[in-house]
Structure formats: structure tokens, C-alpha cells
Amino acid sequence: MLGYYINLALRSLRQNGVLTVLMVTAIGVGIGASMTTLSIFRAMSSNPIRDKSSRLFTPQIDNYGPGGEGAVTEPTSDHLPMELTYTDSVALMRAHRARHQVAMYATVVAVTPPDPRQLPIQVPTRATYADFFTMFDVPFEYGAPWSALDDDGAAPVIVLARDLNDRLFGGANSVGRTLRLNDQEYRITGVIEDWNPMPRFYDLYSGKFGGPEEIFMPFTRAVAQRLPSAGMTQCLKNPGTGPDVLLHSECVWTQLWVELPNDAAVRAYRSYLAGYVAEQRRVGRFGWPARSALRDVSQWLGYNRIVSSEVSVLLLVSLAFLLVCLLNAVGLMLAKFMARAPHVCTRRALGADRRAVFGQCLVEAGVVGILGGLVGVGLMMLGLHVAAGLFSGAAVALTRPDGGDVAIALALSVGATLLAAMYPTWRASHVQPAWHLKVQ
Amino acid sequence: MEIIPIVSALRRNKGGALLIAAQIALTVAIVGNSLSVIRQQLTQMGRPSGLDEDNIFTMTNRWVGHPADVAARTQADLAALRALPGVVDAQAMNSYPLRGYGMNWNVMLKPGQQPSASRVAVYIVDAHGLRALGVKLIAGRWFRPDEVGGFRLSDIGKSWGSAVIVTQALAQALFPGENALGRAVYLTPSSKDPTVIQGIVREAETPYAANNIKGYGSDEAMFLPYRFASDTVAYLVRTQPGRLNEVLHSAQAALFGLSSERILDEVQTFAETRSEMYRPDRGLALTLGGLSILLTGVTACGIVSLASNWVVRRRWQIGIRRALGARRADILRYFHTENLLIAGAGLVVGIVGAVGLNLWVVTRLEVERMGVGLICVSAIVVLLVSQLAVLWPALRAASVDPAVAARNI
Numbered sequence: 001m002l003g004y005y006i007n008l009a010l011r012s013l014r015q016n017g018v019l020t021v022l023m024v025t026a027i028g029v030g031i032g033a034s035m036t037t038l039s040i041f042r043a044m045s046s047n048p049i050r051d052k053s054s055r056l057f058t059p060q061i062d063n064y065g066p067g068g069e070g071a072v073t074e075p076t077s078d079h080l081p082m083e084l085t086y087t088d089s090v091a092l093m094r095a096h097r098a099r100h101q102v103a104m105y106a107t108v109v110a111v112t113p114p115d116p117r118q119l120p121i122q123v124p125t126r127a128t129y130a131d132f133f134t135m136f137d138v139p140f141e142y143g144a145p146w147s148a149l150d151d152d153g154a155a156p157v158i159v160l161a162r163d164l165n166d167r168l169f170g171g172a173n174s175v176g177r178t179l180r181l182n183d184q185e186y187r188i189t190g191v192i193e194d195w196n197p198m199p200r201f202y203d204l205y206s207g208k209f210g211g212p213e214e215i216f217m218p219f220t221r222a223v224a225q226r227l228p229s230a231g232m233t234q235c236l237k238n239p240g241t242g243p244d245v246l247l248h249s250e251c252v253w254t255q256l257w258v259e260l261p262n263d264a265a266v267r268a269y270r271s272y273l274a275g276y277v278a279e280q281r282r283v284g285r286f287g288w289p290a291r292s293a294l295r296d297v298s299q300w301l302g303y304n305r306i307v308s309s310e311v312s313v314l315l316l317v318s319l320a321f322l323l324v325c326l327l328n329a330v331g332l333m334l335a336k337f338m339a340r341a342p343h344v345c346t347r348r349a350l351g352a353d354r355r356a357v358f359g360q361c362l363v364e365a366g367v368v369g370i371l372g373g374l375v376g377v378g379l380m381m382l383g384l385h386v387a388a389g390l391f392s393g394a395a396v397a398l399t400r401p402d403g404g405d406v407a408i409a410l411a412l413s414v415g416a417t418l419l420a421a422m423y424p425t426w427r428a429s430h431v432q433p434a435w436h437l438k439v440q
Numbered sequence: 441m442e443i444i445p446i447v448s449a450l451r452r453n454k455g456g457a458l459l460i461a462a463q464i465a466l467t468v469a470i471v472g473n474s475l476s477v478i479r480q481q482l483t484q485m486g487r488p489s490g491l492d493e494d495n496i497f498t499m500t501n502r503w504v505g506h507p508a509d510v511a512a513r514t515q516a517d518l519a520a521l522r523a524l525p526g527v528v529d530a531q532a533m534n535s536y537p538l539r540g541y542g543m544n545w546n547v548m549l550k551p552g553q554q555p556s557a558s559r560v561a562v563y564i565v566d567a568h569g570l571r572a573l574g575v576k577l578i579a580g581r582w583f584r585p586d587e588v589g590g591f592r593l594s595d596i597g598k599s600w601g602s603a604v605i606v607t608q609a610l611a612q613a614l615f616p617g618e619n620a621l622g623r624a625v626y627l628t629p630s631s632k633d634p635t636v637i638q639g640i641v642r643e644a645e646t647p648y649a650a651n652n653i654k655g656y657g658s659d660e661a662m663f664l665p666y667r668f669a670s671d672t673v674a675y676l677v678r679t680q681p682g683r684l685n686e687v688l689h690s691a692q693a694a695l696f697g698l699s700s701e702r703i704l705d706e707v708q709t710f711a712e713t714r715s716e717m718y719r720p721d722r723g724l725a726l727t728l729g730g731l732s733i734l735l736t737g738v739t740a741c742g743i744v745s746l747a748s749n750w751v752v753r754r755r756w757q758i759g760i761r762r763a764l765g766a767r768r769a770d771i772l773r774y775f776h777t778e779n780l781l782i783a784g785a786g787l788v789v790g791i792v793g794a795v796g797l798n799l800w801v802v803t804r805l806e807v808e809r810m811g812v813g814l815i816c817v818s819a820i821v822v823l824l825v826s827q828l829a830v831l832w833p834a835l836r837a838a839s840v841d842p843a844v845a846a847r848n849i
Contacts, residue, residue, distance in 0.1 A: 022745060026738060033731060110504040110703055120504045122703045183505025228671075310724045313477060316801070317470055317728065321735055324466050328742040331459045335749035390723035423455065 002363065009364035016336060020368070023332045027372025030325025031413045032379025034318040036387060039380065039405040041315050044306065048197035049136065053297040056135065057098075057266070058202075058257050059273050060295070061088050063250050064236045065288040080293055081234065082205065082304070083252035086223075093129075097272045098258035098265070100135045103219055104128035105254045106206035106231035111215070112180035113168050123164065124206075124230065125215040127222030133159070133192070135259050136202070141165075143175035143190030146218060150189075154220040159190045164214040182225070186217065199306050201297050203255050205232035229253045270294050322412075326420045333368075333421055337361055337428035348433035357429040365421030366414055373413030377406055446778050456746050457782050464786030464822060467739045469794040472818040473801065474728040476810035481725040484650070485718045487658065489537040490607070490643035491710060492574025495528070495679050497688050498536055499707040501695070502672045511590060511669035513699065520694045521675065522568070526683035527691075531572035531676045532668045534564045535647045537661075538710075538717045539674070542647030544656070547614060548626040556625075557613045561646035561661035564668040572678050573644070578608065579621045580639030583665040590667055601665060605639035609659035639663075650717035674706075684709060736822065740829040747775065747833035751840075758837050759844030768838040775834035776827060783826040787819050794818075 013020040047053050060080040084092075089103040109125045132138070133145040142165075146157040158179065165174055178185045196212040206213075226244075235251035246253060260266045273292045280286055295303055337344075344357055384401055450457050507513060514532050521530035535542030543562045546555035565573070570582040582605065589601055604625065611620035624634035641663075649658035679687045692704055708716075715722075751758070758771060798810040 019745070022741065026741070029734065029738060033734070108502075110502055112504060120701070120703050122502050122705055310720055313724070313801070314727060314731075317474060317731055320466055320470050321731060321738075324463050324470075324735060324742075325738055327459050327463045327466070328738055328745075331456060331742050331746045331749075334455060334459075335745060338749075338753075387723070387727070390726055391720055427455070 001359075005360050005363040006367065008360060009367045012340065012364060013367065016339065019332055019336050019339075023329055023336070023368050024371045024375055026325045026328040026332065027369065027413060027417055028375025028379060030322040031373060031376025031409055031416075032383055034322040035376060035380040035405065035409045035412070036383030037311065037314040037318040038408070039384065039401050040387065041311055042405065043400075044199065044311060045301070046198075047298050047301070048199060048201055049297055052135075052137065052259070055259055055261060056257055056297050057260055057269070057294050058255065058300055059084070059092065059269075060293040061085075061273075061277055062288075062290040062292065063088065063252070063286065065286060065290065078291070078293065080291065081252045083232065083234070084254050084256050085250055085252055086247045086254055089254040089256050091276070092256055092258075095272070095276070097269055098260055100131040100259040101256065102129040102132045102135060103254055103256045104132065104203065105219070105222070105229050106203055106213070107222055107227040108230045109181045109215060109217075109227065110183075111168075112183070114177075114179070115168075123215050124211060124213045125217060125222075125227075126203075126213045127217055127219045127227065129219055132216065133190075135257065136197075138195050139193040141191045141193045142173045143188070146189045151218050151220055154218060154224040156184060156186045156221060157189050157218065158186045159192060159216040160188055161195070161212060161214040162191055162193055163212065165191045181215070181217075182227075184225075192216075199301065201301060202257055203231060204301075204304050204306060206230060223247070266294070322416070326416050329368075329372075329417065330420045330423060333365065333424040334427065337424045341428070341431045344428055344431050345433045348431070354429045358425055361425040361428050362418060362421060365417050365425065368421075369414035369417030370410070372417060373410040376413050377409045380405065380409055442774065442777070443781070446774065446781060450778065450781065453750065456750065460743055460746055460782050461786035461789065463739045463742050464783050464826060465790035465793055467735055468787055468790030468815075468819050468822050469797050470735060471732045471822065472791075472794040472810060472815040473798055474732045475814045475818055476798065476808065478725045478728055479811075479814065480808050481721045484652075484658075485721055487645065487649070488643060489645040489649070489710075489714070490573075490575050490641065491537060492678055493710045493714065495681055495684055496574070496676060496710040497679070497684060497691075497708060498539075498674055498676050498710065498713065499692070500672060500674050500705045502703040502705065504701045504703065506671060507701070510671065511667060514669050514673055515667065516698060517675065517695055518568075520698055521677055521691055524687060524690055524694055526679050526687045528678040528680055529568045529572035530678070531565060531568050533674045533676055534562065534668055534670070536563070536573075536674055536676050537645040537647060538650050538713050539647040540651060540717060544646075545627060545662075547610070547662070549614065551626045551632050553626075557610060557660060559656050559660075560610060561648075563644070563661060563663045564666045565663045566665065566667055569663060572676055574678055575644050576642040577605075578640055578642050579619075580605070580637070582639060583663075588665045588667055590669070602633070602635055603638045603665060604635045605641060605663040606637055607641055607644050607659055607661045609643070609657075610662060611637065611640050613660060650714075650721070736825050739822070740825050743779070743826055743829040744833060747779070747830050748836070751775075751833050751837040754837070755840055755844055758840045759842055759846075762840060762842035763846070771838040771840075772834045775830055775837055779826055779830040780823075783823055787823060790822075791815055791819060 049056065060082070061084060062080055063085055064079075064081055084103075093101055093103050105127050107125050107127055108122050110120050111123050112120050126132075129151050130145040130148055133140070141162055143159075145159060146155065149155075150157045158181070160168075160174065160179075162171075165171060168174070168179065169177070173191070174188050175190060177188050179188060180186075200206065229246075231253065233246070233251055233253040235249065258269065260269055273294060277286070277290045277292045281288075281290055347357060347360075348354075380401060501517065503510065503513070518530055518532055521527060544559040545562045547557040547560050548554070549556045563569075565583070566588045567583050567585040569575075570577060583603065587601075587603060604627070606614075606620065614620060614625065615623060620637050621640060623637050625637065626633075627635050643659060644661045644663075646656065646658055646661050648656050675691075677687060677691055688707065688709065692707065695702065695704065761771065794810070794815055802809055
């Protein structure tokens with residue numbers, strides 16, 4: 001029966017070409033517009049490290065106290081600083097209470113290419129610990145991370161990103177070779193494959209250098225060299241003077257991530273963190289009941305509201321747009337089904353019941369939905385292309401539609417069209433058979 | 441008017457009329473809110489930075505390694521830049537308007553007090569700043585060469601010197617309704633030494649004026665007199681009119697001629713800086729504008745198709761009316777009045793919905809309240825489009841042959 005209905009539906013759609021084209025266009029345009037923004041929204045709010053998201057945590061410490069409410073500028077709910085002081089990062093690293101823990105910050109270095117014909121370049125760099133690569137499952141093309149001994153000894157070692165290795169060494173295995181950073185020799189221990197999590201969950205605020213970080217070096221080395229932070233530095237009070245000022249101040253500028261394998265470990269770490277904060281209060285560093293927090297990756301992304309307000313506005317507008325397109329399709333289907341009232345009457349007179357007519361109309365709507373969905377997927381591709389041009393440089397430009405987006409588009413199209421078809425179908429199946437037959 | 445028969449005819453066609461009214465309501469609500477967001481973006485993008493934007497370019501200089509004589513090298517660079525043909529003046533700065541990042545500082549009215557203005561953008565300039573930036577000094581005077589001190593980033597906060605030049609916006613924030621010139625402010629909590637406001641410029645935007653970060657203003661900035669020296673420094677060069685691109689190239693060549701142990705980055709005209717910083721805002725405005733036009737078009741199509749359907753179904757009644765003496769104009773007027781009634785109902789719901797949506801959006805996202813003017817404009821536009829859309833079906837209805845009435849009896 002379904003095959004027969006589909007056959008009927010195709011015939012009927014061909015019969016009234018203009019109405020069909022209008023319907024498919026209305027649904028396609030609505031799906032295209034809403035799916036363009038929905039896939040941008042999905043890309044921006046997606047979890048960049050889904051597999052380990054619930055095992056990776058970042059702690060926050062209330063070192064600003066009650067005066068911090070005005071100082072924390074980002075739209076957080078609890079006014080806790082978004083980063084840690086150097087003091088706290090180092091203390092939590094030394095305590096070693098998690099399976100893995102890495103402190104880090106963003107910096108920029110000047111690189112002198114080995115080829116003397118190339119000019120020096122500046123490269124966004126992450127100062128961190130060797131465990132970074134293990135914790136975040138960073139894949140290596142050549143070599144391996146530096147060792148824990150290198151971390152302890154503030155050794156001049158680095159890991160390169162593939163892209164930079166291609167530019168400097170023509171893509172050759174550069175492990176063991178040296179590179180001049182800020183006029184000092186650094187030994188290359190590894191080259192990682194393309195890896196640039198979007199959004200960069202482990203440091204959402206590393207300033208204007210939003211591109212991929214292409215050099216990784218020991219945190220201890222960067223601090224020993226006093227490499228300045230290229231990320232966000234926030235101070236509640238005047239930090240004072242001197243080159244070591246940021247190391248001893250209450251300014252926040254470092255990030256810390258820990259890996260906790262199970263709930264018991266999370267509970268243990270929470271209580272350790274609370275204890276650490278209480279201890280800091282006891283020794284007189286905090287004059288207030290200081291709070292602390294521990295959030296996993298998805299909680300952290302939600303807490304930081306990384307989906308920009310522009311995208312939210314667009315999502316809202318385009319969903320309303322889809323609604324208008326569907327209302328439009330309701331009107332068109334109403335016109336179409338009512339125009340076919342005589343056919344329906346003939347079928348009813350020949351013995352088809354209302355359910356059969358209802359089913360037949362729904363099948364026709366489903367076919368329209370699929371066609372509209374295909375048009376919508378095409379328009380979504382076009383829409384994302386246009387968006388990439390308009391917003392180039394922003395995260396929007398990096399949105400690529402995946403299979404999930406296409407599946408959502410088709411499902412949304414068929415589902416919404418079937419929903420829109422309910423009223424016209426109901427009307428069509430309640431046509432009085434005798435009335436129309438009389439006219440014929 | 442024939443309102444009563446129209447209404448009674450509509451009551452027999454509730455479904456279709458409701459569909460059109462709902463589409464019009466949604467369209468007005470969305471177009472009104474979109475226009476409001478677009479106007480907000482355009483206002484922000486059109487704000488002047490205070491600089492002589494047409495004739496300024498900037499570049500970021502980073503020394504390779506940590507040379508010990510950064511201050512001397514910076515002064516040599518500046519001397520070379522200022523000597524170039526076509527250059528009006530050049531300035532070494534920590535940041536500049538619309539750069540996207542920079543330094544900010546608190547300003548207090550009494551030592552040890554809570555800040556009276558916080559997150560004030562700090563620009564380090566020397567005696568050339570006024571000419572190099574092209575800002576308009578509206579009171580007081582600029583720094584003299586002998587008032588400009590040496591500076592290292594590591595000295596931040598030790599003392600900010602005895603003189604400061606502020607923007608008018610900052611002056612008003614610190615001393616509302618009073619003359620700020622010559623007044624003392626305090627820039628370091630620990631110090632008792634006042635810093636005197638010795639000049640006021642009309643405007644100078646902050647580095648993050650385009651970023652829309654909560655708590656960071658767009659126009660509260662102050663200038664402090666130092667010879668800026670750091671591993672990374674922003675050079676701002678103002679050229680004679682029409683020589684911007686020529687100097688942009690000769691300046692880089694001149695700096696590399698002095699020393700090649702450097703990286704020049706972010707070399708761009710101020711126009712490029714502005715365009716890059718406002719790209720998301722422009723993208724949003726264009727997208728919302730495009731969606732609004734598309735939406736109005738979709739609604740118009742819906743009106744055309746539904747009205748056409750009604751014309752087909754009412755051919756017989758129309759024929760009878762024509763046979764009974766109604767003129768074509770009467771038929772046209774019938775359809776336009778009908779559309780007016782439906783659209784009017786939709787508009788009332790739409791305006792209420794638009795205001796409601798706006799109130800909700802304002803609390804959730806960083807957009808401003810919508811003006812009454814904009815909602816009226818969008819309502820009128822949608823009404824006109826709706827009346828225009830019904831014209832074609834109405835003309836078809838008006839051309840129904842009165843003989844139709846006779847045929848189907």
C-alpha cells in the first residue's frame with residue numbers, strides 16, 4: 001500500500017507543478033536558513049574532547065574574595081576568577097593529587113628559521129607540562145613529549161605542530177634538531193599531528209592569537225625565561241613592581257587541568273581543593289570564607305558561555321523563520337489537498353475510509369518533506385559558505401557541516417512537514433464524499 | 441464599507457486567514473527585532489575612534505631575543521620613521537584604539553579610595569602623540585619633551601608620573617558636570633602623589649571598543665607620558681593625505697634597514713584594523729538584513745498563494761457579484777480590505793509579540809531595547825508588502841467574467 005501511495009503522491013505532485021515547487025521551496029528555504037545557524041551553533045557548542053570530557057577538570061579558587069565581583073568581567077554566575085595565580089598553580093602541581101595534572105599559559109616566541117633566507121616569525125606557544133600530551137590525547141607524527149626530568153630541570157626542549165614543522169623543515173622528521181627561540185637553542189623532542197580543538201577548551205582566553213598554537217615548551221622553562229603571558233591577565237589590585245611581580249602577586253594568568261579517573265577521585269580532589277583553600281585562609285592569605293570550584297570540560301564550556309550572543313540571536317531568528325516557512329507550507333498544502341477534494345471523494349465513494357485518505361495525504365506530505373529537506377541541505381551548504389565569508393577569522397568561518405547536520409536537516413524537514421500537514425490532511429479526510437460527487 | 445460581509449466570509453475560512461495572520465505577526469516580530477539589532481550594530485560601527493583614521497597605519501615590532509638596549513633601538517626606529525618622506529609623525533605605543541587588546545588601569549579621586557573609574561584604557565605616548573594620532577585636544581595642553589619619562593614594562597605601577605591627559609568621556613565620568621582640567625587624580629593605591637589632568641581630548645576609543653566585553657567601556661582612555669620601550673611595541677605612523685600605501689612599504693624597508701633582528705607583524709592601515717574588528721558585527725547585520733528580506737518575501741508568497749486559492753474557490757460568487765452590478769474596482773477593494781483586516785490582526789499580535797520578544801532577548805543577550813519607531817517602520821513595511829502581494833490575485837478576481845455566474849447554475 002505504501003508503494004502505491006508514494007506512486008500516487010509523485011503523480012499528484014507532478015500534476016500541480018507550481019504548487020509543488022512553492023511548497024518544496026518554502027520548506028527548503030526554512031530548513032536551509034535554520035540549519036545554517038543551527039550547525040554553526042552546534043559547532044561552537046560542541047565538545048572538542050568528547051571521549052575524556054567527564055574526566056578532565058579545571059579548578060577555580062576564590063582568591064579575589066568579595067571585592068572580586070566587579071573584577072571578574074566575563075559573564076560567570078559565581079564571580080570566581082577564570083584563571084589561577086602562579087602560586088596556586090605551582091602548589092596544586094606540587095601536591096600531585098590527581099593522576100595527571102598540568103599547569104599552563106599562553107605566550108608568544110620569536111623563531112629564527114633554520115633557513116637563513118627566511119625572516120624571523122612570531123609563533124603562538126603553549127607553556128605546559130609533558131603530561132599535557134597524554135592528558136589531552138594529542139597524536140604525535142614524530143618523536144614524543146619531553147620527559148618529566150625536562151619539566152623539573154626547565155630544559156630547553158620543544159614540541160612542534162606539524163604545520164610549523166612543514167614550514168621550517170619541509171615536513172622532515174626534525175626530532176633531535178634544534179631551533180632558535182628568542183635567540184636561544186631549543187631541542188625538538190616531537191612533532192604532533194594536526195590538533196587544534198575548537199573551542200580551545202583548556203584556555204578560552206588566549207587573546208588575539210586565536211590560531212593554532214604551534215610550539216609547546218616546558219612551563220618551568222617559560223617561567224625561568226620570564227616569557228610574558230599572551231593570554232588574559234587579571235589583577236584585582238596593583239600588583240607592584242619588578243620582573244617577578246606576576247609570580248608572587250594575586251593576579252590570575254595560569255590555567256590548570258587535572259585528570260580524575262572516577263567519581264571517587266573527583267570527590268577526593270574536591271575535598272583536597274577545599275582543604276587547600278581553607279589552609280590558605282588559615283595562613284592569612286584570604287580574609288574571607290574563600291570558595292573553590294571544580295568543573296569538567298562540558299561544564300566549563302557552559303559556564304564560560306562560549307556561544308557568542310550573535311549566534312544565539314541568529315539561531316532564534318532562523319528558528320522563527322522556519323516557523324513562518326512551515327505556516328506557509330500549511331497554507332499551500334491546504335490549497336493543494338482541497339483542490340484534490342474530488343479525487344478524495346471518488347476514493348471515499350469507492351470504499352476507502354478516512355484513515356486511508358489520511359495516510360495517503362501524509363505520505364504525500366512526507367515526499368514533500370524529503371524534497372524540501374534536500375533543497376534545505378543544499379541551501380545550508382551555501383549558507384555556511386556565505387557565513388564563512390562574512391565572519392572570516394571568527395569561529396563561524398571554521399564550521400564544516402558533518403553527517404549529523406545533514407541527518408538533522410532531513411529529519412527536521414520531514415518531521416516539520418508532517419506536523420504542518422496534519423491540519424490540511426484532517427480537512428481533506430473530512431470532505432463529504434457526496435457533495436463533490438454531485439458537482440461532477 | 442462592506443466590512444460585515446467580509447468578516448462573515450472570513451469566518452467561513454478561518455484556517456487560511458489565521459495562517460496568514462500568524463505569518464504576518466511572526467514576520468513583524470522578527471523584522472522589528474532584527475532592525476533593532478542592525479541599528480545597534482551600525483551605531484557601534486560608526487563611532488569615531490578619535491584618530492585621523494584615513495592617514496594612519498600601525499605595525500607591531502617584536503625584537504628577536506631580549507636586546508638590552510630596547511629603549512635606544514625604539515628611539516632610533518622612531519627617528520627613522522619620522523624622517524621618512526610623506527610621514528607627518530610617528531609614535532611608539534603599548535596599544536592603540538580598536539587593536540583588540542591593551543592595558544587598563546583604575547583611577548581614584550583620593551589616595552587609598554575605591555576607584556572612581558575602573559578599566560580605563562592606558563596609552564603610553566610621548567610629545568609627538570598629539571600630531572601622530574591626530575586626536576583633538578579640547579582643553580589644556582599636550583606633553584612637552586621634558587615631561588616625558590623613560591619606561592619599562594616591569595616598572596608598571598611604581599609611579600605614573602605627575603601629569604595625565606584624559607578623554608572627555610573619562611573627564612565627565614570622574615568629575616560629572618565640573619571642569620576636570622587641573623584636577624588631581626591618583627593612579628596607584630599606595631602612593632600619595634597626585635597626578636594632574638593637564639589636557640582633555642575630545643575622543644579616543646579604547647583598544648577593546650569593538651569587542652563588546654561587559655564592564656569594559658569604549659571611550660574612557662588616558663594618555664601617560666613615557667618613551668615606551670618593550671620587546672614588543674606598536675608603531676603608529678601618520679602620513680600626509682594620499683601617501684599611506686607608499687609609506688606603509690617604505691617604513692618597513694627603513695626599519696629592516698636599521699636591523700633585521702626583528703619581526704614586523706599586524707602591519708595594516710587603520711581602515712583595515714577597523715574593518716577586521718567589526719567583521720562579526722557587520723556579518724550579523726548583513727545576515728539579519730538578508731533574513732528579514734527573505735522572510736518578508738516568504739510571507740508575501742504565502743499571501744499570494746492563499747489569496748489565489750480563494751479567488752479560484754470564489755469564482756462563482758465573484759461572478760454573481762459582478763453580474764449583480766459590482767464594478768472591477770469593488771472586487772479589488774473587497775480583496776484589499778479583506779487582506780487589510782487579516783494583516784491588521786496579524787500586526788497587532790506581531791507588535792505585542794515583538795515587544796515581548798525584545799524584552800526577553802534584552803535580558804538574555806547583549807542587545808538594546810527596541811525603539812517605538814523601528815517597530816512602526818517594520819509594521820508599515822510588512823503591511824505595504826502584504827497589500828502589494830494581494831494585488832495580483834485581486835486583479836485576477838476582478839477579471840472574472842460575470843457570465844461565470846450563469847454557467848454553473
